[in-house]
Amino acid sequence: MADMAQTEGRQVQEAADLDAEGIDRNLPRGLATGLLIASALYAVFHLTVLNFWSIDEWVYRVIHVNMGAVLAFVGIRAWRGERGWVALPDLLLIAGAVWCSVYVAANLDMLIMRTGVMTTPLDFLCGVVGTIVVLEFARRVAGPVLPIIALVFVAYVFVGQWLPGILRHSGFETDNFFSFLYSQDAIFGMTVAASSRYIILFVAFAVFLEASGAGEYFMRLAMMLFGAARGGPGKVSVFSGLLFGTVSGSAVANVVASGTFTIPMMRRVGYPRENAGGIEAASSSGGQLAPPVMGAGAFIMAEITGIPYSEIVVAAILPCLLFYTAIYLTVDLEARRLGLHGIPRSELPKPRELAGDVFLLLPLAVLLYLLLSGYSIIAAGTWGLAATLLVLLCRELGFRSRVLALPLCLFVALPLTGMQVNFAGAIATAASAGLMLVLALVRGQATRLPGVLATMSRTTFTGLAETARKSLQLISVMACAGIVVGVLGLTGLGGRFSSVLLSAAGESQALAFILAMLISIVLGMGMPTTAAYAIAAAVVAPALQQMGVSALAAHLFVFYCAVISAITPPVAIAAFAGAAIAGGKPWPTSIKAMRYGIAAFVLPFMFYTSPEILLQxxxxxxxxxxxxxxxxxxxxxxxxxxxxxxxxxxxxxxxxxxxxxxxxxxxxxxxxxxxxxxxxxxxxxxxxxxxxxxxxxxxxxxx
Missing domain, CATH: 1.20.1270 (Substrate Binding Domain Of Dnak; Chain:A; Domain 2)
Known part of the structure; x- marks a missing residue:
C-alpha cells in the first residue's frame, strides 16, 4: 500500500513538472518566510491598484513584470539540477529588475516623449537589461520555448535588412530598438496590459475558490450526476474538466487538479491507461473554452480586440456546449465498446447532501451575476474573491452553507438600488461576516472565535502568497509574448505574413483556415494557452480578418487552436501530464486525447462558415x-x-x-x-x- 501511494505521488509530481512552472528552491527558513511575505504583498499591491490606488499605467505594468521576476529569481531554480541558494547571477538579475523599475518611474515623463526615437545611453541600457530580465523570467518559469521564439524575432530585427523577399525590412538602430522594446509598444503593450489587470485577480479567485471547498463540491456533483452511468468515471472526468478548467489558464494544472482523482477511478472500472489519461487531458484542456472566465482568455481577448467581454462570453457558449457534448458522446460509445460499467450508487454522493452544500458556489454566483449585469471585470472578480472569504468563514465556524443565502441576497439586491458596486460589495461582505460572527456568539462559540480568525488570517496570507506563485508563469509569458508582438508591429512582418498566408491559400478559404490552424497549433506547442493565443492573435488573426472574417470569429478561431495545442503531438503537454498520472505512454495518450477532443479541431471552421454558432x-x-x-x-x-x-x-x-x-x-x-x-x-x-x-x-x- 505504501509503495502504491509513493508511485501515485511520483506520477502526480511528474505530471506537475510538465506545467513548466519552475522548481521551487529549498530556501533557509528566514529567506523562505521573507519570500512568502513578499509574494503576499505582491498580490495585495495588485488588488489595491486595481480597486483603490491609481498610478501610471506604464509604471504599474513595469512593477507587475519586474517584481514578479524578482520573486522568481529568488524562489525558483535557474535549472533543474541547481544546488544551493540564490547565486550571484540571480542577485544581478534582481538588481537589474529593481533598477529598471526605478528608472522608468523616475524618468516617466521624458521616456514617454523620447522612447524609440531619441534614445539616451541609460534608456538603451534599461531596455537591454529589462529585456534580459524578461527573457530569463520566462525561461525559468515557463520553459525555453517562448524565450527562444522571442530571441529569433529579436535577431530578425538585426538581420532582416539582408534577408530576401517579404522578410526584408529597412533596418533599425540598436539603441532605438531596445528603447522601443521596453515600452508600451512591445513588452508592456497589450499582452501585459491584460495580465496586469486580470491575471492576479482571477488566479486569486481560483486559489481561494479551491480553498473554500468549491473544487471538492464540483467533483462530488460530477460523481452524483454521472458516476453510475456507463463508463461513469470517464463522464465524471468530462464534467469536472468543464467545471475546473474555466477559471484556470493552464491545461496541465487542470489535469493535475482533477486527474489525480478521476484517472484512478477510470482505471478502477477498466479504462486502459492511455484512454484514462487522454480523456482527462481533452476535458481539462477544453475547460478553458468554457465561459465565463475561459481561463482568462475572454479578458485577454477583450483587451486585444476591443470587443466587449459580454459579447465574447455569449459567443463562446454554444461552441463550448458542442465540444463537451462531443467528448461525452465519444466517452459513452467507447464505454459501450469496452463494456465498461459505472460506480455503484451506494458509493456516490447523495443528492440531499449536495443540495445542502449548494451555497458553496456563492463566489461563482456573485462573479457571474456582476459580470452579466454589466459591471466591470475587475469589480466582478474582486467581489467574487470577497465571497470566497465568506465561504471560508462559514466553514471555519461550522455553519451549514445555507447561511450564505444572506450574502447572496445582498450581493444581488444592493447594486439594484443604484449603489456604486464597490460600496455595495463592501457592505454585503462586512454585513455578512458580521452576522456570521454574531451567530457564532449566540451559539456559544465565543471561545472559538480567536482561533477561527487566526485560521482565516493564515489562510488568507497563504492564499495570497500562492496566488503570486501561480501567477508567475502567466505574467512571464505575457511579457515575453510582448517582444514577439512588438517586433511584428515594428517590422510590419505581421501584415506581410498575412499576405503570404492568403497567397499560399489562393482562392481556397478552406485551405487558408487549415493553414491558419496548423500555424497556430505549432506556435502554441509547449506554451500556456494565454501566450499561445497572444502570439497567434498577432500572427494569424489579421490574415483571417483580411479574408473578411469578423474579428470575433478570427480570434475565437486562434484561441481554440491555442487550447488544442496542449493535446496535439509532438508537444502535447496536457496529454503527457495525463499519461504521467495514469502511468501510460505519452504518445498513445496524446493520440487518444486528440480523438476525444476531435470536435475542437472541427468546430472552429464553423465560426466562418456558420457565424450563427457564435450567436451572430x-x-x-x-x-x-x-x-x-x-x-x-x-x-x-x-x-x-x-x-x-x-x-x-x-x-x-x-x-x-x-x-x-x-x-x-x-x-x-x-x-x-x-x-x-x-x-x-x-x-x-x-x-x-x-x-x-x-x-x-x-x-x-x-x-
Whole structure:
C-alpha cells in the first residue's frame, strides 16, 4: 500500500513538472518566510491598484513584470539540477529588475516623449537589461520555448535588412530598438496590459475558490450526476474538466487538479491507461473554452480586440456546449465498446447532501451575476474573491452553507438600488461576516472565535502568497509574448505574413483556415494557452480578418487552436501530464486525447462558415446550425468509436464521417445531403442490429 501511494505521488509530481512552472528552491527558513511575505504583498499591491490606488499605467505594468521576476529569481531554480541558494547571477538579475523599475518611474515623463526615437545611453541600457530580465523570467518559469521564439524575432530585427523577399525590412538602430522594446509598444503593450489587470485577480479567485471547498463540491456533483452511468468515471472526468478548467489558464494544472482523482477511478472500472489519461487531458484542456472566465482568455481577448467581454462570453457558449457534448458522446460509445460499467450508487454522493452544500458556489454566483449585469471585470472578480472569504468563514465556524443565502441576497439586491458596486460589495461582505460572527456568539462559540480568525488570517496570507506563485508563469509569458508582438508591429512582418498566408491559400478559404490552424497549433506547442493565443492573435488573426472574417470569429478561431495545442503531438503537454498520472505512454495518450477532443479541431471552421454558432444573427438560424452540429458531432463519435446499434463496419464509419462533414459545412444543400445520409445510415444500422439479434426460424421451437 505504501509503495502504491509513493508511485501515485511520483506520477502526480511528474505530471506537475510538465506545467513548466519552475522548481521551487529549498530556501533557509528566514529567506523562505521573507519570500512568502513578499509574494503576499505582491498580490495585495495588485488588488489595491486595481480597486483603490491609481498610478501610471506604464509604471504599474513595469512593477507587475519586474517584481514578479524578482520573486522568481529568488524562489525558483535557474535549472533543474541547481544546488544551493540564490547565486550571484540571480542577485544581478534582481538588481537589474529593481533598477529598471526605478528608472522608468523616475524618468516617466521624458521616456514617454523620447522612447524609440531619441534614445539616451541609460534608456538603451534599461531596455537591454529589462529585456534580459524578461527573457530569463520566462525561461525559468515557463520553459525555453517562448524565450527562444522571442530571441529569433529579436535577431530578425538585426538581420532582416539582408534577408530576401517579404522578410526584408529597412533596418533599425540598436539603441532605438531596445528603447522601443521596453515600452508600451512591445513588452508592456497589450499582452501585459491584460495580465496586469486580470491575471492576479482571477488566479486569486481560483486559489481561494479551491480553498473554500468549491473544487471538492464540483467533483462530488460530477460523481452524483454521472458516476453510475456507463463508463461513469470517464463522464465524471468530462464534467469536472468543464467545471475546473474555466477559471484556470493552464491545461496541465487542470489535469493535475482533477486527474489525480478521476484517472484512478477510470482505471478502477477498466479504462486502459492511455484512454484514462487522454480523456482527462481533452476535458481539462477544453475547460478553458468554457465561459465565463475561459481561463482568462475572454479578458485577454477583450483587451486585444476591443470587443466587449459580454459579447465574447455569449459567443463562446454554444461552441463550448458542442465540444463537451462531443467528448461525452465519444466517452459513452467507447464505454459501450469496452463494456465498461459505472460506480455503484451506494458509493456516490447523495443528492440531499449536495443540495445542502449548494451555497458553496456563492463566489461563482456573485462573479457571474456582476459580470452579466454589466459591471466591470475587475469589480466582478474582486467581489467574487470577497465571497470566497465568506465561504471560508462559514466553514471555519461550522455553519451549514445555507447561511450564505444572506450574502447572496445582498450581493444581488444592493447594486439594484443604484449603489456604486464597490460600496455595495463592501457592505454585503462586512454585513455578512458580521452576522456570521454574531451567530457564532449566540451559539456559544465565543471561545472559538480567536482561533477561527487566526485560521482565516493564515489562510488568507497563504492564499495570497500562492496566488503570486501561480501567477508567475502567466505574467512571464505575457511579457515575453510582448517582444514577439512588438517586433511584428515594428517590422510590419505581421501584415506581410498575412499576405503570404492568403497567397499560399489562393482562392481556397478552406485551405487558408487549415493553414491558419496548423500555424497556430505549432506556435502554441509547449506554451500556456494565454501566450499561445497572444502570439497567434498577432500572427494569424489579421490574415483571417483580411479574408473578411469578423474579428470575433478570427480570434475565437486562434484561441481554440491555442487550447488544442496542449493535446496535439509532438508537444502535447496536457496529454503527457495525463499519461504521467495514469502511468501510460505519452504518445498513445496524446493520440487518444486528440480523438476525444476531435470536435475542437472541427468546430472552429464553423465560426466562418456558420457565424450563427457564435450567436451572430437570427435565432432560428442559430437553432438550425446548432441542431445540425449536434447531429454531426454524434456522427463523428460514431465514426471514431465504431459503435452504432452495435459494432459499425468500416463502410458505416466512413458514411458517418462524410455525413458529419456535410452537416458541419452548413449550407442548405449540404444539410439536406448530410441528413439524408444520416437517416439512411441510422435506418440501415437499426435494421442490421435487428437482424443480428433476431432468433433463427429453426430455433423458435427450442428453449
Amino acid at each position: 444573427g437570427d435565432w432560428t438560424e442559430t437553432a438550425h446550425v446548432f441542431v445540425t452540429a449536434l447531429v454531426a458531432i454524434y456522427l463523428i463519435a460514431v465514426a471514431g468509436e465504431g459503435q452504432l446499434f452495435g459494432r459499425a463496419n468500416p463502410a458505416e464509419r466512413i458514411v458517418a464521417a462524410v455525413a458529419a462533414l456535410l452537416l458541419l459545412w452548413s449550407s442548405l444543400a449540404t444539410d439536406i445531403a448530410g441528413l439524408a445520409l444520416a437517416a439512411i445510415l441510422l435506418g440501415w444500422a437499426w435494421h442490421r442490429s435487428g437482424r443480428a439479434t433476431a432468433p433463427l426460424a429453426g430455433d423458435r421451437n427450442h428453449p
